[in-house]
Amino acid sequence: MKVDIRIDPGCAGPTVTITAPALTDEVKALAARLEGGAALIGWDGDTAVPLSEADILRCYGEEKGVKVQTIGAVYDLRERLYELEARLDRHTFVRISHSEIVNLRKVTALDLSLTGTIRIALTGGTVCYVSRRYVKKIKETLDL
């Protein structure tokens, strides 16, 4: 990868523009790393556990706090959901309801009921429900 640095005393802060022939997974991951900044830290009591986005199934609000679920465990997060929404890779993580963000790469099944409820099954058997208000967001994330 060729990296160019241009110094412009007139600009307000550093910006990064990625020029690529196509939007590949590599380009998405690079953009996510540049956007995301520091790694996500989950808390198990007083123990800090660094978390990789690839391990996260979902983030959800519960009892006035936010939790993150991986395949093996559930941790507390210090961030709010809206902060996570901005921080996590927006091509992979999408808000599906007022209190839940899921990793689209961990979706194993999608079911529609007669009442319009969309049920998502994640790796490991976790089930969550998509609010109709957020279907448009999922479609935008998937470029539909």
Next chain:
Amino acid sequence: MFIDDKRRALTRALVGGLLGVAVLIPLGGLFNDIVSGGLISMGIHTPFRLVSADLTLRLGSAPLAFAVQLALYFLLGAVVGVSTLPFAGDGPTLVLRSLAHFALTAGALTLTCTLLGWAWSWQAMAVYLVLLAAVYLLIWLGRWVGWYAEVSAIREKLGLPPGPSPLKWRETLPYLPFALLLCLALPMALRLLDAADVPVLSGLLYPYLLLPVGGFFSGLSLGKRQGLCLLYPVLCALCALVFIPLARLVSNMADWPLLPIAAGFSLAGVLAGAALRRIRN
């Protein structure tokens, strides 16, 4: 009650009510003549009857009847206006609110038809309500097809296997031969074998034993395998509907009760099977 945004609901009700009055004055004028004075009741025929003759007789005053009639038109328009807003996102709340709105609309329609004399018998009123229910079902079906298309597109984009077919028609198809056998071929065969004076097979055995049991257990089997397949009771009803006029060729028996028996018991079976499947999963 139906809408979370009460202010918008009130605005829509108001606009709907005014539009209802504007639309129903000319339409109602034509209908008033058809049912209250013209074609149905064989009374004095005029091309346009602004005020319902029935209501005028009831209230004893044409201006008062007109005022009540306008209020009814406004009410009908208002309930339709409220229906243009989303009741809820999805799920049980949407179902409950839709049912509540249907009940309200049916009530308003029944009141209007009764007072204005647009329903000359309970059968006529039943037809109006069935048509109203059909409209609601069609609208629901249209929305559901849209949701289905969205979910299919998302599934495909995520690389997931395709889900069940719309309304599970493909999953119901293997049960079509049984539905044809139970609701068409079997009653026809029994009717041909029956004695002319005492039709025990097709008049007693079939409607009270074979059809309910066969309908229920076939529905149960389908429900357990594939979940909720609502097309199956419709299929059974359609087969029974085909049988009824055919049976007229060989006998004069009233076979209309077979329709609700075929649909009802197969539906009960499908629901029971789907519930058992859900518990098992």
